[in-house]
Amino acid sequence: MEEGRLFRELSQKIDxxxxxxxxxxxxxYLEVLRNPKRLLYINFLAGVARGFGTAVGFTFLGAxxxxxxxxxxxLKLPVIGDFIAELVRIVQDELSVK
Structure with missing residues (x-):
């Protein structure tokens, strides 16, 4: 009786x-690890996707x-306004050159 219960519990744990x-x-996962070319390809695509996402994110953040x-x-804040205006002018000049 005890062996039958133990067998059922063990069978349940295995399942x-x-x-x-x-x-x-x-x-x-093991198949990918066994094939180095596929592993490199998957990692390359992941890197390209991360790089593209980073570039797009920084572009939106910068804009x-x-x-x-x-x-x-x-708002024409006295000191900060002039400094920021100069920064904006520099960025716009750089964008118009390209």
Missing amino acids: ELSIRIEKLNLAE FVLYILQRVVI
Whole structure:
């Protein structure tokens, strides 16, 4: 009787473990590790995607900062306004050259 209960518990634990291993996609992960070309290709694509995302993010952030700086210039704050106006002029000159 004790052996039957122990066998059922052990069988249940093995089933749970096999389900967890399937969820991890361990076989696919090991297949990628065995194929260096595919691993390099996947890492290359991931790097390109991260780089592109970073570039787009910084572009939007820079545009937002310039927009805010232009609005501060409109407020005509005494010292800060002149400094920011000069920065905006420099950026606009650089953008018009290219």
